[in-house]
Amino acid sequence: MYNTPEEYISAADRELDRDDWKAAWQIANEGLKHYPEHSELQKYAYILAPAKITTVDRGGHPEIQADHEWIKQNIHEYRGRWVALKNGKLMVNS
Structure with a gap:
């Protein structure tokens, strides 16, 4: 869809401007599939990821x-x- 990591980041930023966090996260994840070592895409995907809940059985x-x-x-x-x-x-x- 996009040709460079920067295009993925710009697209994610546009979604964030529209307050669509889920779409921004999906774009960042898609970018990571093509550019897994790109640190800025890694940051976007991590920060925008849905919360993970963990429990500890005590x-x-x-x-x-x-x-x-x-x-x-x-x-x-x-x-x-x-x-x-x-x-x-x-x-x-x-």
Whole structure:
């Protein structure tokens, strides 16, 4: 489509001027296919890329899981009421 890396960058800039970030990213990526070593195209593609979400499993919090299980099992009996839970057990006033 474009003949030089600079033409890809100019096209991406035009899309950015129109606030079309996705189109600008697609143009930069297309340019990288033809000019993979071009540092400015690499920058455009990296900066305009959609966000990546990563998670780390830290084993969770068993006490919170226990509270969620209690709620699932008792939701009908306690619906609309305030409850206090600790480690999956209902705290009661004594």
